[in-house]
Amino acid sequence: MSAQILEGNVYAAQIKAEVKAKVQIAKDTYKIIPGLTVIIVGENPASKVYVNNKHKACEELGISSEVVSLPETTTKEELLSEIDKLNKNTAVHGILVQLPLPQQISDYEAEILEAIDPKKDVDGFHPVNVGRLGIGKDSLVPCTPHGCIKMLEFAGISIEGKKAVIIGRSNIVGKPMFHLLLAKNATVTVCHSRTKDLADITREADILVAAIGKPRFVTSEMVKPGAVVIDVGINRIAEKKLVGDVDFDAVKEVAGAITPVPGGVGKLTIAMLLYNTLKAIELQYNINLG
Numbered sequence: 001m002s003a004q005i006l007e008g009n010v011y012a013a014q015i016k017a018e019v020k021a022k023v024q025i026a027k028d029t030y031k032i033i034p035g036l037t038v039i040i041v042g043e044n045p046a047s048k049v050y051v052n053n054k055h056k057a058c059e060e061l062g063i064s065s066e067v068v069s070l071p072e073t074t075t076k077e078e079l080l081s082e083i084d085k086l087n088k089n090t091a092v093h094g095i096l097v098q099l100p101l102p103q104q105i106s107d108y109e110a111e112i113l114e115a116i117d118p119k120k121d122v123d124g125f126h127p128v129n130v131g132r133l134g135i136g137k138d139s140l141v142p143c144t145p146h147g148c149i150k151m152l153e154f155a156g157i158s159i160e161g162k163k164a165v166i167i168g169r170s171n172i173v174g175k176p177m178f179h180l181l182l183a184k185n186a187t188v189t190v191c192h193s194r195t196k197d198l199a200d201i202t203r204e205a206d207i208l209v210a211a212i213g214k215p216r217f218v219t220s221e222m223v224k225p226g227a228v229v230i231d232v233g234i235n236r237i238a239e240k241k242l243v244g245d246v247d248f249d250a251v252k253e254v255a256g257a258i259t260p261v262p263g264g265v266g267k268l269t270i271a272m273l274l275y276n277t278l279k280a281i282e283l284q285y286n287i288n289l290g
């Protein structure tokens with residue numbers, strides 16, 4: 001039997017509805033107009049598309065959105081000074097520096113991300129947020145893995161007691177996913193490029209998360225019948241063709257539920273950015289927006 005398809009649009013809409021309600025409470029009860037500022041350095045066309053999509057999503061939900069476009073030649077000092085201004089600006093609740101940075105400052109990426117006030121760090125990449133997630137404290141959590149957890153919750157898929165296997169250990173997906181699944185009481189295994197007998201491990205998974213960056217890497221032989229398969233990968237294999245890290249057509253015949261690519265996890269990421277902007281307000285003002 002074919003798997004349940006977990007459509008990103010459906011769950012993104014549910015996350016956005018939650019955010020919209022919080023925006024209303026922020027405005028009506030606390031007289032706060034939520035504000036997100038995205039800094040983009042240079043002319044990377046893909047980054048411009050992402051930033052534009054974020055801007056549109058903010059407008060849709062009544063979040064005030066500012067885009068600070070800096071020239072390709074921006075120095076580290078100039079960028080740090082811009083971040084400092086935004087840290088001090090009380091109308092700005094969330095700050096995001098769009099990655100990748102141009103070559104001349106890309107070596108300073110960690111320093112630049114650390115300059116963002118942790119309570120405004122809507123990407124959840126600041127070491128303070130990384131650490132707080134690790135010890136189970138309230139924090140701003142990276143959007144993509146957190147979106148996957150929200151999706152499982154909305155889909156009514158229980159996590160507690162399940163065997164979860166993550167392929168990939170990056171700071172933006174694999175590692176935060178580990179902490180999130182562990183916090184939901186799954187038993188979690190993290191695999192990577194040096195993992196031996198990978199398929200033996202993945203076949204044990206009730207929940208399998210693929211965050212590798214290799215087209216159709218996960219085949220049906222690697223999946224336990226009935227497993228929930230979350231495909232985080234986005235791989236461009238032709239001008240207009242995107243595929244995930246999972247061989248969708250074959251795996252959907254084995255899995256119990258699966259996210260498509262495109263149209264799956266990718267749809268959740270922007271919704272979670274808006275979610276984090278409201279979460280940032282809760283942290284900054286020590287309030288609960290419902």
Ligand code: NDP
Binds near residue numbers: 174213
């Ligand atoms: P990274 O390249 O940072 O990490 C990839 C991970 O996969 C690494 O941990 C690597 O292991 C592991 N890996 C690579 N090859 C193998 C292999 N043969 N066997 C097992 N593990 C392997 O990628 P990201 O985490 O940043 O992204 C992963 C994918 O998710 C990409 O396709 C990216 O485009 C997509 N993505 C999608 C988002 C969305 O919004 N949907 C957001 C972010 C990412 P090792 O550590 O040993 O090198």
